[in-house]
Amino acid sequence: MSLKTVDEAVMMLSAINLKQDVRRNRLIYSICNLETGAEKVKKTIEFRQHGSTLDDEEVDHWITVCRSLVRFAIMVDEELLVRFCKKHINKTVEEFSLVEVLMAINRPMQAYYYGIRVAAATRKRKEKEAQEE
Incomplete structure (x- = not known):
């Protein structure tokens, strides 16, 4: 499989079915902000590998x-x-x-x-x- 656009990568890696219950079904990476329609947000790759802490x-x-x-x-x-x-x-x-x-x-x-x-x-x-x- 070869991807030709960033939007194709976003679609493939964003697990659209997860949007039904995003609180329970979160992936450890999110590239949704790279999508073409997301111009008003920062172009970032979000990764959620670590628990929240102030330590x-x-x-x-x-x-x-x-x-x-x-x-x-x-x-x-x-x-x-x-x-x-x-x-x-x-x-x-x-x-x-x-x-x-x-x-x-x-x-x-x-x-x-x-x-x-x-x-x-x-x-x-x-x-x-x-x-x-």
């Missing part, structure tokens, strides 16, 4: 991750990126975790910070599931 340490880590993703996108050799993506594209979160992604973009402090939180959330979810059984 300064957490905000600092998240900003570092975002800045690192942008820097990585600017600096990465395209052929190397294609090989990397082909190698990992079909892996599950368990097979290629957030920690591994952060290490791949040279963010060991953030890998440690978020790795601890992911492990704690996983443990909490398993405890809750065990209680419900």
Whole structure:
């Protein structure tokens, strides 16, 4: 499939069916503001990967991750990126975790910070599931 316009990408990636119940069915990315008919809004790609927080340490880590993703996108050799993506594209979160992604973009402090939180959330979810059984 090849997309010829930004509007086609918006249509394909915006999951129009989600508009029926946007509070419950939100995607982690939104490119709706890139659509041709959206001239009165800023042309942005919105990503909702992180929970709301006022914790300064957490905000600092998240900003570092975002800045690192942008820097990585600017600096990465395209052929190397294609090989990397082909190698990992079909892996599950368990097979290629957030920690591994952060290490791949040279963010060991953030890998440690978020790795601890992911492990704690996983443990909490398993405890809750065990209680419900």
